[in-house]
Amino acid sequence: MAEISAEGGTDAGGDAARERAVEAALARLDLDTKTRLLAGQDMWSLPALPEIGLRSLVMSDGPIGVRGVRWTADDPSVALPSPTALAAAWDPALARRAGRLLAQEARRKGVHVLLAPTVNLHRTPLGGRHFEAYSEDPYLTGEIGTGYVQGVQDGGVGTTVKHFVANDAETDRFTVDNKIAARPLRELYLAPFEAIVENARPWGIMTAYNQVNGVTMTEHHHLVNEVLRGEWGFDGFNVSDWMAARSTTGDIEGGLDVAMPGPHTVYGEALAAAVRAGEVEESAVDTAVRNVLRLAARVGALDGAPPVVTEPPAPLDGDALAREIAHRGFVLVRNEERHGVRGEARGGAHEDVRDGSAALPLKPGRTVALSGAAARDARVLGGGSAQVFPDHTVSPLDGLTAALREGALTFSIGADPSDELAPAEQGFTLRAVCRDAEGKVLGEGSLPNGQVQWIGDDLPAGVTHEALASVEVVGTFTPRESGEHSFGTRGLGAFTLTVAGEAVFDGVQSMGPETDPFEAFFGAPVERAKVALTAGESVEVSLLHPLDKEFAAPLPAVMFSFVHLGPRRDPDELIAEAVEAARAADTAVVVVATTERVESEGFDRTDLALPGRQDDLVRAVAAANPNTVVVVNAGSPVEMPWREDVAAILLSWFPGQEGGAALADVLTGAAEPGGRLPTTWPAALADAPVTATTPTDGELAYDEGVFIGYRAWDRAGAVPAYAFGHGLGYTTWSYDSLETTTGKATVRITNTGTRTGREVVQIYLAAASDPIERPARWLAGFASVEAAAGASVEVEIPLPRRAFEIWDEEKNDWTFVPGTYEVRAAHSLADTRLTATLNV
Numbered sequence: 048m049a050e051i052s053a054e055g056g057t058d059a060g061g062d063a064a065r066e067r068a069v070e071a072a073l074a075r076l077d078l079d080t081k082t083r084l085l086a087g088q089d090m091w092s093l094p095a096l097p098e099i100g101l102r103s104l105v106m107s108d109g110p111i112g113v114r115g116v117r118w119t120a121d122d123p124s125v126a127l128p129s130p131t132a133l134a135a136a137w138d139p140a141l142a143r144r145a146g147r148l149l150a151q152e153a154r155r156k157g158v159h160v161l162l163a164p165t166v167n168l169h170r171t172p173l174g175g176r177h178f179e180a181y182s183e184d185p186y187l188t189g190e191i192g193t194g195y196v197q198g199v200q201d202g203g204v205g206t207t208v209k210h211f212v213a214n215d216a217e218t219d220r221f222t223v224d225n226k227i228a229a230r231p232l233r234e235l236y237l238a239p240f241e242a243i244v245e246n247a248r249p250w251g252i253m254t255a256y257n258q259v260n261g262v263t264m265t266e267h268h269h270l271v272n273e274v275l276r277g278e279w280g281f282d283g284f285n286v287s288d289w290m291a292a293r294s295t296t297g298d299i300e301g302g303l304d305v306a307m308p309g310p311h312t313v314y315g316e317a318l319a320a321a322v323r324a325g326e327v328e329e330s331a332v333d334t335a336v337r338n339v340l341r342l343a344a345r346v347g348a349l350d351g352a353p354p355v356v357t358e359p360p361a362p363l364d365g366d367a368l369a370r371e372i373a374h375r376g377f378v379l380v381r382n383e384e385r386h387g388v389r390g391e392a393r394g395g396a397h398e399d400v401r402d403g404s405a406a407l408p409l410k411p412g413r414t415v416a417l418s419g420a421a422a423r424d425a426r427v428l429g430g431g432s433a434q435v436f437p438d439h440t441v442s443p444l445d446g447l448t449a450a451l452r453e454g455a456l457t458f459s460i461g462a463d464p465s466d467e468l469a470p471a472e473q474g475f476t477l478r479a480v481c482r483d484a485e486g487k488v489l490g491e492g493s494l495p496n497g498q499v500q501w502i503g504d505d506l507p508a509g510v511t512h513e514a515l516a517s518v519e520v521v522g523t524f525t526p527r528e529s530g531e532h533s534f535g536t537r538g539l540g541a542f543t544l545t546v547a548g549e550a551v552f553d554g555v556q557s558m559g560p561e562t563d564p565f566e567a568f569f570g571a572p573v574e575r576a577k578v579a580l581t582a583g584e585s586v587e588v589s590l591l592h593p594l595d596k597e598f599a600a601p602l603p604a605v606m607f608s609f610v611h612l613g614p615r616r617d618p619d620e621l622i623a624e625a626v627e628a629a630r631a632a633d634t635a636v637v638v639v640a641t642t643e644r645v646e647s648e649g650f651d652r653t654d655l656a657l658p659g660r661q662d663d664l665v666r667a668v669a670a671a672n673p674n675t676v677v678v679v680n681a682g683s684p685v686e687m688p689w690r691e692d693v694a695a696i697l698l699s700w701f702p703g704q705e706g707g708a709a710l711a712d713v714l715t716g717a718a719e720p721g722g723r724l725p726t727t728w729p730a731a732l733a734d735a736p737v738t739a740t741t742p743t744d745g746e747l748a749y750d751e752g753v754f755i756g757y758r759a760w761d762r763a764g765a766v767p768a769y770a771f772g773h774g775l776g777y778t779t780w781s782y783d784s785l786e787t788t789t790g791k792a793t794v795r796i797t798n799t800g801t802r803t804g805r806e807v808v809q810i811y812l813a814a815a816s817d818p819i820e821r822p823a824r825w826l827a828g829f830a831s832v833e834a835a836a837g838a839s840v841e842v843e844i845p846l847p848r849r850a851f852e853i854w855d856e857e858k859n860d861w862t863f864v865p866g867t868y869e870v871r872a873a874h875s876l877a878d879t880r881l882t883a884t885l886n887v
Contacts, residue, residue, distance in 0.1 A: 061353045065344035068352035072099040072340050073333060081336045082318040087309020090503020090603065091116045093339065094309075100350025101343055106207075106286070106307075107156065109163030110179060110195075111428055111703065112435030113149055115156040117505045120495035123438035125152055125365035125704065126428055129682050130165060130191075132376030132700035134181035135722035135774070137807040138831040139194030145372060146198020146206075148363045153204040159346040160205040160251060162432075166192045166239040169683070169726045170215040170755050171738045175651040178429040178682020178701055182725035183756030184771065185235050186826050186850075189242030196247035203356030205346055207286055208243050209253035211264060211275070212236050214288075216740040216747070218651045221291075223742045224258040227749045232259070233854035233861075234753050237270075241279055250283040250345055254303060256291045262301075265292050271302030284338040295321050304335040308503060308603075366705055373702040373709030375805075378722035379775040380768075381696040382407050406676055406694035408716025408777060409634055416632035417447060418461030418625035418668060419661070421640035421680050424473075428701050429682050431648020436495060437704035443638050443678065446707030450715050457632065461625030462618065462664035464657065465642040468535045468572040468610035471497030475588070477522035477609070481507055484516040494520065497590070497609030504603075512603050520590040520609045529582040530614030537572040538607030540595045544575050547586040551576035571644065572610040618660045622667050629672040636714065637665050640680035651740040655686045655732045665689045678710065684728045690768060698722070716777060721831075723774035723807045723875065727757050730768035736760060757876050758822035772826075772875035778804030782880035783839065785872045787846075789887055794872045795841040798834040805833045808872060810844050812851070815867035815884070819853060824871065846870075851887055863887075 076084075080096060088094040088103065095103040108114050112124035125148065127133070133142055153161055165176075169183035181188045196206045213225045213236050227236065243249055252275065255264040264270070265287050275281045285304045292298045292306035295313040299321075306312035321327040340349060347354030382405045409415070425442040428434060447456055471477065477494040492507035499518060506512070524546075526532060536542045536556060544552040552575035580586060590609040629635035639661040645652060656662075669675040669692045676695040679685060680702070690696060697720060702709060712718035729735045736759035737751050754762045757771040778800025786793045794808050810828040814821060827850035834840045848863065855862040865887055872881040 058355065061355065065341065065352045068344055068349055069337055069340040071351070072101065072349060073337055075099050076336065078322060078329060078332070079319050081332050082322075083310075083315050084339060085305050085318065085332070085335050086312045086315030087305060087307045089310065090308045090505070093305065101340070102348040104159050104339070104343055104346070104348055105157055106160040106162055107153065107158040108432045109149060109161045110165060111433060112437070113152040113156055113158055113161060114435045115158060116503070118500045118502055119492070119505065120436035121493055122156065122436075124435040125369060126435050126437035126440070127369050128373045128376055128703040128706070129178045129429055129701035130181050131178050131682050131725060132702060132722070133195070133372060134187060134191045134725035135376040135378050135698075135700065136372065136831070137187070137723050137725070137829055138375065139190050141372060141375060142191045142194030143198035143201070144363065144368060146195045147201050147360050148365055148368050150199045150202020150204040150359065151363060152365070153199075154202065154359065158204065159348060160207060160342070161199055162207050162209065162253060164192050164195045164206065165209055166243065167210060167213070167215045168235060168239070168755065170749070171740055172655060172684045172726075172729060172732065172735050173652045173738055173740050174215060174683070175217045175646060176429075176431065176648050177726070178646050179431075179433050179648075183727060184725070184826050185238035186242075187725055187829070189239040190829075192239055192243045193246045196243055196249045200247070200250060201356065202359045203346060203354055205250035205283075205342055207251035207253040208240060208249045210255035210288055211240055211252050212255065212270060213259050214255035214257055216651050217649055218740045219742050219745070221256045222258075222745060224261055224746045225749060226260060226746055228752060229856045229859070230854045231749060231753045235755065237274070240275070244275070244279045244281050249281075250342055252281065252283060252285050253288055254285060254291065256288050263293065263297070265303045266294055266297035266301035268301045276302065282338070282341065284342045296326050299327055299331050299335065304338045369703045370705035370709045370712070373699070373706050374713050374718040375721040376700060377702070377709065377713050377720040378698040378724055378773075379407065379695065379720040380698060380724070380728070380773060381690060381693070382775050383694050406634070406674055407697070407714060409714055412452070412455075413633035414455050414631075415447065415451060415457075416625070416628040416635045416672070417444060417456060417458045417638070418628065418635070418664065419638035419640070420460050420463040422458065422636075422638035423460070425706055426640050426642070426680055426701060427703055427706050429646055430643035433648070440704045441707035443636075443707045443710050446709070446711035447636070447714070449708070450711035450717075457628045459625040459628050460621050461637065461668070462621060462660040464640045464659045464661055465644065466612070466615065466659065467642070467644060468533055468574055468612040470608045471524070471588075471611040474525045474527055475522060475611070477520055479507065480519045480521055481510045481515055482517045482519070483514045489514055497611065499608065500604075500606050502604040502606070506605075515594060515605070517591060517593045518605060518607075519592070522588060523585045524588050524611075525585040526580045526582050526613070528613050529580065531577045532580050532614060533574050533577050533612040534588070535572050535574040535576075535610045536590065536607065537610055538592070540607070541593050542575075542607075543589075543591040544609075545589040545591075546576070546578045551578065572608065574612075622660065622664050625664060626667050626671045629668045629675070632672065633674065635668045635672040635675040636678065637668050637675060638678045638680055639665065641682070641685065646682050655684055655729070657685050662688060665693065669693045676714070684726065686729070686731055687768065690730075719777045719804055720774070721776065721805050723772050723809075724769055725771075727760055727767045727771045728769040734765055734767065736763045736765060753822065758825065761823040770875050770877035772807070772809050772873065773877065774807070774875070776804045776806070778802050778836065780804075780806050780874070782872055785870065785881040785883045787870045787883045787885045789846075789885070791846055792828065792844045792870055792872065792883075793841060794844065794881070795839060796832070796834070797839040798836055801836050803833065803835045805831060806874070807831050808842055808844065809875065810846065811871040811873055811876065811879070812846075813869045813871065814864070815869060817866075819864060821853065824876070825850070
């Protein structure tokens with residue numbers, strides 16, 4: 048295959064030159080050097096081989112930013128909105144711009160390969176890591192993922208599309224055997240990977256921890272060598288998820304090129320020994336090395352090979368793009384006629400006056416009562432390996448304070464989504480002091496909060512894992528509230544906690560029942576002591592953590608946290624304060640949120656309820672002010688039992704570093720909420736047709752077949768709170784005409800409102816009569832279009848052949864299904880505007 052350039056052309060000459068350089072370099076390597084290259088050299092990189100002009104290839108976590116090789120705020124990163132937010136924009140071109148920005152960030156940090164995007168599916172609403180994936184629909188996932196990969200590689204940086212395949216839940220992810228029949232495997236779970244390989248030619252794939260039909264994915268010869276490389280023609284490198292590789296012969300024969308993290312993996316010396324023992328053909332090693340050298344050639348890390356990109360795209364403004372993606376991804380799911388407020392009726396209650404307009408956007412000059420702890424301390428990204436450290440974040444309180452006139456905004460906490468201790472941050476000034484076994488200081492590192500998270504060689508200058516015997520978090524704390532402050536720890540091993548000169552805890556935290564090794568370090572914090580403090584009066588704090596091999600992390604790392612929680616106020620009192628503020632304002636805005644203990648890597652959710660007293664807060668505020676707007680700061684669906692009682696609901700996902708500014712744009716009408724739901728939003732978990740995430744005897748059966756997401760809702764005849772594709776804007780649209788031919792649908796629409804707006808035209812197919820068990824309807828195409836008030840626009844939407852095919856398990860191949868199809872042009876799955884008949 049010829050290389051696809053940033054502008055969509057080909058670079059056949061460059062591709063050939065790179066292949067010549069790869070073969071020349073490979074011919075100069077001996078067995079031991081080759082196997083060492085495949086083992087990695089540390090947490091994030093592969094070894095340099097100066098003898099062939101190969102520089103060290105550096106990888107970094109994504110997908111919403113580029114962390115680099117250090118997990119620290121000393122090297123900040125742009126934090127874009129979550130993948131669910133990006134998918135909610137339904138715009139591959141916007142995803143491509145996001146990818147280009149991330150390539151720009153990667154080049155700034157010396158990173159060659161971004162460990163993203165995640166294109167697993169929202170099989171059930173309980174997936175704990177769904178915020179990091181795009182959608183329940185394979186076609187939408189493939190389109191957004193294609194744009195993202197194209198954008199990153201436009202900038203000359205590689206991607207690793209992950210997690211190949213069926214890492215759709217976190218429970219027992221290291222060992223679970225997902226039992227999936229061939230048809231759903233092809234039509235759903237492999238489909239986004241196939242589309243991205245075909246349309247974006249990714250330079251890398253990451254194989255998952257889990258098994259599929261009895262075979263661990265890092266050893267899955269059929270899916271990797273026969274399907275991914277054989278049928279689809281993938282020619283990039285295949286890297287394991289971190290610590291997923293467990294078998295030297297199984298992995299190399301299964302098509303795994305690189306086992307991470309290095310250097311102590313199943314490759315290296317073990318792989319060389321296996322070749323010498325006749326257990327592995329050296330040609331298999333050569334194939335893997337060739338794939339790595341091809342990656343190096345593409346990113347410009349191999350002498351004599353022209354990089355794919357010599358002139359990166361024009362620089363992008365990270366703050367501006369983060370803000371744009373946020374409001375383009377915000378989904379307005381409810382926006383009812385507003386109640387105006389005029390004076391007070393007898394008894395102190397406001398008199399309601401309908402003014403005929405929707406609750407949003409806010410009218411100029413109105414007063415706003417903002418509540419919810421998440422409005423002040425916003426959650427802008429998800430937990431786990433997706434975490435980066437932006438140099439600033441804009442909270443909803445920050446954004447609205449800047450956007451509204453002075454005196455128009457009040458804030459009250461109302462309810463806190465979590466009563467757990469969190470890494471010490473607000474009011475703390477901290478550093479980490481590293482000592483050897485004799486107590487000598489080896490070095491110090493700054494800390495943005497109380498979380499120490501040093502993985503691999505990400506240690507302060509002068510510190511090594513071999514010499515490091517203890518870490519002490521030291522500094523000062525200046526509380527903003529008087530009262531009893533809680534202090535504690537998170538992590539395993541011994542801790543000595545000191546506050547204001549007094550040791551308040553000295554003990555050991557042992558391993559709990561967790562099965563995921565990361566859960567032990569990122570799991571629940573433990574309260575150790577309460578200390579009465581006075582607002583504004585600084586005290587010294589310290590947390591000493593001697594290191595013990597018994598409690599070592601599953602990779603070279605130091606991970607623990609000094610955690611804190613401010614004084615706990617009576618929840619009813621907090622809600623009452625918010626209610627009084629809401630009663631006095633024209634509009635009440637309540638921000639509700641999930642927490643890192645609800646949505647994060649390493650575990651799945653057990654329910655869809657908002658944590659804490661947030662539902663009570665919304666109900667109470669809505670009762671006091673019928674003009675209540677709720678902002679849902681969550682990466683994936685939550686139950687909203689009050690949804691019919693509020694005027695408007697805006698889903699902000701995890702909105703990135705500019706989320707508060709984007710929220711102010713949307714609430715005030717400076718920007719339109721452009722998002723449409725990329726996943727079905729249930730009213731209650733009990734209504735969801737597919738919910739299983741927990742294996743039985745090590746196996747998780749995908750018994751639902753091809754019926755997940757809206758396909759399953761249709762089959763069950765159930766009605767969700769908000770359908771797939773749903774989303775409201777600030778204007779209205781008429782769908783004027785739909786014409787279909789084999790291969791495309793042409794739709795003409797008109798903006799019938801009073802302002803410029805954007806519409807996502809969605810095309811669904813339904814078989815008129817179907818002898819084959821298929822979904823009632825399925826997404827076949829879409830386009831995001833913009834028009835001024837009164838203007839019309841016509842858009843052509845391709846209908847790919849694959850939309851009319853199924854995977855025939857008997858033939859073991861794709862089969863085109865001729866017949867009569869209904870083509871539906873829709874505003875959402877539940878809002879069809881035009882239909883046409885197509886015979887194929």
